[in-house]
Amino acid sequence: MKKILLITYYWKNSESVGKKRWVNFISELGKSNFDISVLTFGGRDFIKKENNYTLIERNINSANKFFSNKIVKNYSRGVIDSSSNIFLSILSWIRVNFFIPDGRILYFKKIENFAVKYITENSIDTLITTSPPHSIQKLGMRIKKRTGVNWISDFRDPYLNWNIMLSMKPIFISKMIHNFYQKKFIKASDKVIVTNSELRKEFLKISTIDKINLINNGSNIKPEKYNNNKFILSYFGLLNMFRNPEKLIDTLDIMLEEDSNFRSKFEFHLFGNIQKSTVNYISKKKNLYPLTRFDMINSEKELISKMSSSSILLLLLDNLPIQNTTPYKLYEYLVSEKLILTLGDYENIDVDRFLKDYKRNNRIRYDDVSKIRSFIKKSFMLYDSKKLKNININYSDLRYSSLIFKLIKVIKD
Numbered sequence: 001m002k003k004i005l006l007i008t009y010y011w012k013n014s015e016s017v018g019k020k021r022w023v024n025f026i027s028e029l030g031k032s033n034f035d036i037s038v039l040t041f042g043g044r045d046f047i048k049k050e051n052n053y054t055l056i057e058r059n060i061n062s063a064n065k066f067f068s069n070k071i072v073k074n075y076s077r078g079v080i081d082s083s084s085n086i087f088l089s090i091l092s093w094i095r096v097n098f099f100i101p102d103g104r105i106l107y108f109k110k111i112e113n114f115a116v117k118y119i120t121e122n123s124i125d126t127l128i129t130t131s132p133p134h135s136i137q138k139l140g141m142r143i144k145k146r147t148g149v150n151w152i153s154d155f156r157d158p159y160l161n162w163n164i165m166l167s168m169k170p171i172f173i174s175k176m177i178h179n180f181y182q183k184k185f186i187k188a189s190d191k192v193i194v195t196n197s198e199l200r201k202e203f204l205k206i207s208t209i210d211k212i213n214l215i216n217n218g219s220n221i222k223p224e225k226y227n228n229n230k231f232i233l234s235y236f237g238l239l240n241m242f243r244n245p246e247k248l249i250d251t252l253d254i255m256l257e258e259d260s261n262f263r264s265k266f267e268f269h270l271f272g273n274i275q276k277s278t279v280n281y282i283s284k285k286k287n288l289y290p291l292t293r294f295d296m297i298n299s300e301k302e303l304i305s306k307m308s309s310s311s312i313l314l315l316l317l318d319n320l321p322i323q324n325t326t327p328y329k330l331y332e333y334l335v336s337e338k339l340i341l342t343l344g345d346y347e348n349i350d351v352d353r354f355l356k357d358y359k360r361n362n363r364i365r366y367d368d369v370s371k372i373r374s375f376i377k378k379s380f381m382l383y384d385s386k387k388l389k390n391i392n393i394n395y396s397d398l399r400y401s402s403l404i405f406k407l408i409k410v411i412k413d
Contacts, residue, residue, distance in 0.1 A: 002411065003035045005119060005149075006128045007111075007136060009104065011040035011055075015297060017328040018130055018156060021217055026053050028404035034411075037122070039115060041107075058114055060107050096168035100177050101159070105135040112142050119147050126411055130154040132162075137185040144188060152410060153189040156217075158199050158324050163242055166322075182206070191410050197350050198324040215406045216350070218398045219331040221300065223338075223390065224308040231262075231383045233341070233376070234269040234310035236297065237329050239278055243316035245343060247367050249282055255373065256287035262380055268292045271306060307336040311383055312376070317344030317351060319366055326350045331398050334358050337390035341375055359391055 006026070010016040026036050030052035037054040047056045095103055119127065127149045129140030137153050144151040159165070159182045160175070170178065186192055186206045193213050194200045203212045233252075239245075256263045268282075268291055283289050297303045307313065313333045318325070323346050330351060333340050342355060342363045352363060364371045382388040396402055 001033050001035050002125045003037070003123060004029070004126045004128060004411070005037045005039060005115065005122075005124045006130065007039045007115065007139065008130045009041060009133055009136060011038065012042055014299070015303075017217070020328065021156065022130060024218070024220055024400035025404060025407055028400050029408070032404070032408060037118070037124070039111070039118070041111070056118070058111055092168040096165060096170045097174045100174070101134040101138055101181055102132075103135075104133045105138060108135060108139045112139055112146075115139070115143050116146050119143065119149050124149060126150045126152060128152045128154055130156060131159075132157050134159050134181075134185075138181065141185055141188045144190075150190050151188070152191045152193060153185055154193040155199065155203075156195055158196075158202070159185075161202060161322055161324060163318050163320050163322060163325075167241070186211075191413070193407075193410060196324050196326045198348075202324060213406070213410050215403060215410070216326065216398075217328050217331050218400050218403045219335045220400055221304050221307075221332055221335055223336045224304060226308045228309060228311055228383070230267045230311075231265045231380055232267045232269055232310045233312045233314055234271065234306065235314040235316070236303070236307070236332070237272045237327070239270065239272065239274045239316065241275065242318040242320055243343075244278065244319065245314075245316055245366065246281060247369055248314075248343065248372055249278075249285060249288060251369050251372050252376070253285040253288040255376065256291070261384070263287065263291075265384070266291055266380075269306070269310070270294050271297045303332070304336075307332065307338065310336075310338060311388060312339045312341050312379055315340050315342040315351075317342065317346070317348055317363070319345050321346055323348040323351075326354075330354060334360070335395045335398055337392055339379055339388075339391070341372070343372075358395070359393060 006022060008018055008022060010018040013019065026038070029036055036052070037056060039056045039058065041060050042057040043059060044057065045059050047054065099105065118124070127140060127143060129136045131137050131154070140151055140153055143149065160178050183206050186203055189211070191213060192203060192207065192211055193215050194203060195215065195217055197214055200212050200214045252268065256266065268288060270292065274294060279294065282292050297306065313336065315327065315330060315333060317323070317327070334354065340355065340360045342351065342361070343366050344363050345365050355362060361375060364375065379388065
């Protein structure tokens with residue numbers, strides 16, 4: 001039986017992408033005779049046995065919590081909202097230029113010592129570190145150096161060429177240091193996993209083809225049957241400064257003004273962390289605002305219910321030239337069997353391929369009002385005539401029961 005230690009930061013939030021990805025992988029690994037331990041961070045020290053893994057939580061002391069809360073969390077709020085204030089901009093600049101790879105590195109020495117001891121005492125065969133935050137990879141590199149354990153670094157998001165990082169405006173010398181660490185992490189890893197083909201191309205400039213492995217995210221959700229009483233356009237997830245659908249909002253408001261039948265049946269639902277500037281923009285639309293609902297999703301059961309009751313799902317791609325990420329919600333959208341309205345100005349090879357392979361409409365530019373309007377109008381006509389159907393095709397390649405074979409190969413090679 002192979003023993004694996006996974007180190008991850010975002011485990012307490014059950015709706016985080018990192019947890020969703022690895023909960024599903026752990027479930028599949030357990031079926032293949034792997035013994036999994038998960039090391040994460042919180043307010044106390046404990047070890048307990050879950051259904052198919054051992055959960056280890058280590059306390060973060062109060063001084064480090066201060067830096068985490070004041071700098072990292074406030075920065076996160078600032079990056080969500082395109083109208084962030086100067087104070088948050090300064091904090092983000094400090095974070096990217098003085099805390100390298102990021103602010104979490106402050107409290108990892110204590111975790112490092114615990115992990116080294118745990119690996120030794122429990123005969124761990126493989127260490128997996130999953131980021132962001134990318135200080136997790138520095139932790140993995142230090143543990144690898146001290147123990148010699150087989151180390152797999154999992155980059156769910158880019159490091160150096162990550163839109164979130166670049167938005168913090170690192171100075172030239174900081175970029176050089178971040179680049180230095182990115183190269184060190186990749187070269188020190190026994191294997192590297194990425195979730196996007198463009199990111200794999202970036203990393204192949206640093207290492208060899210046999211080390212850099214592409215394993216996409218997936219989804220195991222199963223849609224429910226729903227008889228919709230409303231024609232609902234739904235967005236799920238973070239809506240931030242890189243995804244600003246103002247032209248869509250304008251178009252919807254005009255269509256509602258022009259068509260009373262559409263107005264009587266339409267609703268716009270936004271689930272997740274929505275930047276204030278977008279909320280304020282919608283609030284000024286006299287037709288759209290009364291039909292808009294803002295809410296949060298607190299469980300996968302609720303996510304499935306809200307997706308299943310939607311008529312169209314809205315996917316917003318980062319509106320920047322660098323397209324080296326694939327939104328996790330794309331996979332959830334696809335297996336939900338719903339129509340997808342995808343907005344993005346720049347080619348995203350992976351997203352465009354998935355949309356084509358799973359028979360969805362092509363990506364539309366953010367400012368292409370004609371195509372946006374046409375898509376919504378045609379979809380509504382299908383709905384109104386009771387001809388709007390789910391896209392019920394084979395999604396098995398997006399299930400973790402299929403993706404797990406790629407991961408097991410990486411672990412065993």
